[in-house]
Amino acid sequence: MAATKSEPLRVGFVGAGRMAEAIAQGLIRAGKVEAKQVLASAPTDRNLCHLRALGCQTTHSNQEVLQNCPLVIFATKPQVLPAVLEEVAPVVTTEHIIVSVAAGISLSSMEELLPPNTRVFRVSPNLPCVVQEGAMVMTRGHHAGDGDAELVQNLLEACGQCIEVPESYVDIHTGLSGSGVAFVCTFSEALAEGAIKMGMPSDLAHRIAAQTLLGTAKMLQQKGKHPAQLRTDVLTPAGTTIHGLHALEQGGFRAAAMSAVEAATLRAKELSKK
Incomplete structure (x- = not known):
């Protein structure tokens, strides 16, 4: 499922709110990802219509996103994320990179809900991501490598500045940025x-x-x-x-x-x- 030189990267979004739209828009505008290679899911069409307007593919199935995209950004509300991770866990493989932008959900909590050795990232964005001037920090889980971090950081810098930090800095970033x-x-x-x-x-x-x-x-x-x-x-x-x-x-x-x-x-x- 990983992208090759001849096969463009497919990026998925679980959750289609304002932050998902902002990140998707940044990726597409910067030429990091083709709009048709983006697949987003949400329970209703209320927010999906904004992703469709960008040229993205949409679905109501969270599992379908995981089955078609090697890199998936979870942009759900924090209180919903644990249940969503449990729902998609059966289709998560070692080829997936999981990125969460939900506030307050730790890497360890995510890793407990997903299969062993899942590559997980936690990202703290801020509102200026909607104009591609965000100040973001990211932190990686135990199984994510340098190449994974480079890929995630390169993609997210389409929305502003993205800096890798220890997880202990994430809450400080929330207060600061x-x-x-x-x-x-x-x-x-x-x-x-x-x-x-x-x-x-x-x-x-x-x-x-x-x-x-x-x-x-x-x-x-x-x-x-x-x-x-x-x-x-x-x-x-x-x-x-x-x-x-x-x-x-x-x-x-x-x-x-x-x-x-x-x-x-x-x-x-x-x-x-x-």
């Missing part, structure tokens, strides 16, 4: 509201705030500087920026941001235990 999207949106909103308070129209303020975040992020990535270095580049003695930074420090901004990531991480750990 998964929940971090909401934290950044809150900051963007606050920046814009500050400008609105000073007299700028709302639409313009939000547009400029979003572009400021985008440009700053690109500079951090492309120049490889520590944020403190880039911040220093903006500072001038007795200038506007240092006065604004002083106001942020008075409001406990840095401590609040750190506490937000900590709180989200701890909650992710609690959910993982459940």
